[in-house]
Amino acid sequence: MGLFRFMLLTFVALTSATILQNGQIRPTNYPDTAIAAISASELGWRAYSPDARELSYKGRWDHQYISWWSAPGLKFGFQAQQIAISFGNYTSDGVLLAYRIDGQDWQLTNVTANSTHLFITPETTGYNLTQPANATQTFELRVTNWAYGVQIQCVHAYGPEARLVHIPNYTRTIELIGDSLSAGQYATLEGISSYSWGLLYGLGNAEFSITAYPGICLHDSRCYGNLHGQTYQWLKIPDTSGRALEIYGDGPGIPSWDFAAHPAADITIINIGTNDNNTANNITASEYHDSYIQLINEIHARWPASQIIVISLWGGFGQVGNTWVQGGGFVDTIQDVVRYFNNGSLNERGGQGFVHYFNTTGILEHNDIGPLYHPTDVGHVKLASHLMQYIRLTFGWLLEQSGPEVQHETLYWNDEADY
Numbered sequence: 001m002g003l004f005r006f007m008l009l010t011f012v013a014l015t016s017a018t019i020l021q022n023g024q025i026r027p028t029n030y031p032d033t034a035i036a037a038i039s040a041s042e043l044g045w046r047a048y049s050p051d052a053r054e055l056s057y058k059g060r061w062d063h064q065y066i067s068w069w070s071a072p073g074l075k076f077g078f079q080a081q082q083i084a085i086s087f088g089n090y091t092s093d094g095v096l097l098a099y100r101i102d103g104q105d106w107q108l109t110n111v112t113a114n115s116t117h118l119f120i121t122p123e124t125t126g127y128n129l130t131q132p133a134n135a136t137q138t139f140e141l142r143v144t145n146w147a148y149g150v151q152i153q154c155v156h157a158y159g160p161e162a163r164l165v166h167i168p169n170y171t172r173t174i175e176l177i178g179d180s181l182s183a184g185q186y187a188t189l190e191g192i193s194s195y196s197w198g199l200l201y202g203l204g205n206a207e208f209s210i211t212a213y214p215g216i217c218l219h220d221s222r223c224y225g226n227l228h229g230q231t232y233q234w235l236k237i238p239d240t241s242g243r244a245l246e247i248y249g250d251g252p253g254i255p256s257w258d259f260a261a262h263p264a265a266d267i268t269i270i271n272i273g274t275n276d277n278n279t280a281n282n283i284t285a286s287e288y289h290d291s292y293i294q295l296i297n298e299i300h301a302r303w304p305a306s307q308i309i310v311i312s313l314w315g316g317f318g319q320v321g322n323t324w325v326q327g328g329g330f331v332d333t334i335q336d337v338v339r340y341f342n343n344g345s346l347n348e349r350g351g352q353g354f355v356h357y358f359n360t361t362g363i364l365e366h367n368d369i370g371p372l373y374h375p376t377d378v379g380h381v382k383l384a385s386h387l388m389q390y391i392r393l394t395f396g397w398l399l400e401q402s403g404p405e406v407q408h409e410t411l412y413w414n415d416e417a418d419y
């Protein structure tokens, strides 16, 4: 249906752009958390370097503690009155972060390169609700935009005997490989409004990584300005952004992800090909087919026990007569790939093989896609919900997030009882 021609990569600074939400300007004057630099000798403050064992990095980060891809995070426990973080000079200007203490709602703040931000004080909502008062509290932050990132330079803890505490990883791990649809492009809070986030964070008690980037193809080809496809880039630490190109260039300087140093994903979800299936890029069905098999083989070689879910491409919706019809992309080709790993069967729900087919047809309707051809927030929530149930029914995973907010700013309701 060729509806994705607007997925152009953008190398310009987006931070000053006005965000229109249903035609209204969305307020983005988030609380300013910047404070003056905290010197190493400042009384009452204890500094933790970015390689401190207490810090747990979520998603893909490099050896300079620079974050990559969609919704990467940092998490640690603390016993302190204040928590501040200094960001290195590789931090994107004005990048929007979501952060929270324990199970409180997400809070938003913009941070910038070479600056220090105060995230937690006793005035922070929820701080004094911790019982007992000296128990360890959890701090978590997430980068919301897929093209931007932060560099962690130092974490500061303030107070008598202030300290950070290592929070052990959850035992289950899940990976999602995709393009703009999975990175959350055009969702209101981008990465943290995406179906990927809703699914992976929403499952609860799971480590996860969203290796998705707008405009990227599966086949290793230049697509919408991305120099590489996922058969190449998924094996690397950085994504295909302009900032990655600035730091690492193209070629042998791009660092590889050390799969052996991180837990294997129990489940790997792949939603890729919408850009391959576009006349702007013209990847042939046969190139796509072979690249899909290659990617699955790369995953299986590194994570032999990972169950792989292949998501069918929903394409776009077109008006036909006086109704709407869903498109699709490489529909037969994707099914052929799944059959290739399953002795000819499609393996939709369970089955013998490790490659499973997830049929998205019928989940989204035409008004779940926004004017920029990506799911609306509602569309993302629908996809996430269906995938959660699919994973529960197919692999027996319990839904373990049952209270704390996952998606932020989705509380729409009617308070007019009398109309």
Ligand SMILES: *[C@@H]1O[C@H](CO)[C@@H](O)[C@H](O)[C@H]1NC(C)=O
Pocket (backbone or CB within 6 Å): 089, 090
């Ligand atoms: C960041 O700082 C380091 C050392 O402090 C320096 O080597 C590097 O060139 C700086 N990078 C940028 C993009 O300013």
Ligand SMILES: *[C@@H]1O[C@H](CO)[C@@H](O)[C@H](O)[C@H]1NC(C)=O
Pocket (backbone or CB within 6 Å): 014, 015, 016, 017, 019, 028, 093, 094, 095, 096, 109, 110, 145
């Ligand atoms: C904060 O981030 C949002 C989302 O990217 C952006 O619209 C806004 O302009 C940023 N604000 C500042 C002060 O950088």
Ligand SMILES: *[C@@H]1O[C@H](CO)[C@@H](O)[C@H](O)[C@H]1NC(C)=O
Pocket (backbone or CB within 6 Å): 037, 089, 114
């Ligand atoms: C970072 O900020 C400090 C203090 O404002 C300044 O002295 C230093 O030059 C800055 N470094 C970079 C790389 O911008």
Ligand SMILES: *[C@@H]1O[C@H](CO)[C@@H](O)[C@H](O)[C@H]1NC(C)=O
Pocket (backbone or CB within 6 Å): 122, 123, 124, 125, 127, 128
């Ligand atoms: C939490 O307790 C501290 C110390 O007792 C106090 O200064 C602060 O105002 C309290 N915060 C809230 C939100 O009640």
Ligand SMILES: *[C@@H]1O[C@H](CO)[C@@H](O)[C@H](O)[C@H]1NC(C)=O
Pocket (backbone or CB within 6 Å): 132, 134, 135
């Ligand atoms: C918390 O305070 C209680 C009562 O003062 C004390 O018994 C306990 O050891 C403290 N726990 C920590 C982790 O400091």
Ligand SMILES: *[C@@H]1O[C@H](CO)[C@@H](O)[C@H](O)[C@H]1NC(C)=O
Pocket (backbone or CB within 6 Å): 056, 057, 058, 059, 169, 207, 208, 209, 261, 262, 263
């Ligand atoms: C914990 O999980 C993250 C992903 O969320 C992973 O990158 C990291 O390697 C894991 N750490 C350990 C010690 O297993």
Ligand SMILES: *[C@@H]1O[C@H](CO)[C@@H](O)[C@H](O)[C@H]1NC(C)=O
Pocket (backbone or CB within 6 Å): 001, 276, 277, 278, 279, 282, 283, 328, 329, 330, 331, 332
């Ligand atoms: C997209 O996939 C469909 C099959 O579902 C095919 O008919 C169409 O030619 C493909 N378009 C491009 C540009 O690859």
Ligand SMILES: *[C@@H]1O[C@H](CO)[C@@H](O)[C@H](O)[C@H]1NC(C)=O
Pocket (backbone or CB within 6 Å): 279, 280, 281, 282
């Ligand atoms: C892709 O193929 C279509 C149909 O053959 C053609 O019209 C279009 O120009 C091609 N696009 C590119 C980027 O080569």
Ligand SMILES: *[C@@H]1O[C@H](CO)[C@@H](O)[C@H](O)[C@H]1NC(C)=O
Pocket (backbone or CB within 6 Å): 341, 342, 343, 352, 353, 354
């Ligand atoms: C495919 O068939 C072979 C031979 O019957 C069998 O050993 C293998 O387990 C099957 N694989 C799958 C994924 O069903």
Ligand SMILES: *[C@@H]1O[C@H](CO)[C@@H](O)[C@H](O)[C@H]1NC(C)=O
Pocket (backbone or CB within 6 Å): 335, 346, 359, 360, 361, 362
């Ligand atoms: C996917 O779902 C649609 C709608 O229910 C159905 O028409 C189609 O046959 C399904 N595809 C497969 C391969 O089962």
